[in-house]
Amino acid sequence: YHPAPLSEKTPPDTFVVEISALYKLPVNYSIASGDEKGYFIIHSSSGIIKTSKNLEVEDFPVNFKVRATDSSNATIFNEVEVKVEVIDENNFPPVFPSSLLEERLAENLPATQIVQLKAQDNDTGRNGFLTYGILNGHGLKFWINETTGILYSTAPFDYEEEPTEYQVVVYAEDDGIPEKKRGYCTVVIKITD
Numbered sequence: 001y002h003p004a005p006l007s008e009k010t011p012p013d014t015f016v017v018e019i020s021a022l023y024k025l026p027v028n029y030s031i032a033s034g035d036e037k038g039y040f041i042i043h044s045s046s047g048i049i050k051t052s053k054n055l056e057v058e059d060f061p062v063n064f065k066v067r068a069t070d071s072s073n074a075t076i077f078n079e080v081e082v083k084v085e086v087i088d089e090n091n092f093p094p095v096f097p098s099s100l101l102e103e104r105l106a107e108n109l110p111a112t113q114i115v116q117l118k119a120q121d122n123d124t125g126r127n128g129f130l131t132y133g134i135l136n137g138h139g140l141k142f143w144i145n146e147t148t149g150i151l152y153s154t155a156p157f158d159y160e161e162e163p164t165e166y167q168v169v170v171y172a173e174d175d176g177i178p179e180k181k182r183g184y185c186t187v188v189i190k191i192t193d
Helices: none
Strands: 015-018 027-033 040-042 048-051 062-070 077-084 100-106 113-116 130-134 142-144 150-153 165-174 182-192
Touching: 027 040, 040 062, 100 113, 113 182, 130 142, 142 165
Parallel strands: 100 182
Antiparallel strands: 015 048, 027 062, 040 048, 062 077, 113 150, 130 165, 142 150, 165 182
8 A cells, every 4th residue: 555645744644555354254453563653544444644743854765564464263363464655745934144235347358157045954855955046037137056056147238338236136946845935035246436
């Protein structure tokens, strides 16, 4: 048996799976081994398995054996394995150390690195895997490396002919389940003469 994965937020007494043994007489169901931390309970006559307490994602997957025993003769039984997986919920959005940064950029520079942005995400695995992007690129004057978070200008600026200040909104997005979460940082770029 490999039931649908449970969320780490699954409350106690949630239905997991129903075990069913084919036998001519009534059987008693029990968890024989493998559930050392006692996450599951089984109804002895229906074979319905439910959660018995809150789930700790780091303890999973759990493989345990369920035994069906002849109700009149304990020496007659069979066992089946149940594998239960738990999905780590995406609890945290990425966070930049500061939501506002100010950088200076001299005019007439060729395309250049401006600043490296780094966000933190307190989730693990893919829920904490970050990619970076720009919300507003000012006509493609800026781009960001989606893995390193380094923000670049793409061409020289002219202090006399163009705006002398740009607000570039950068985001970090996790690869979370069930939904992706974002954090934002505004980089104010001042062009210097």
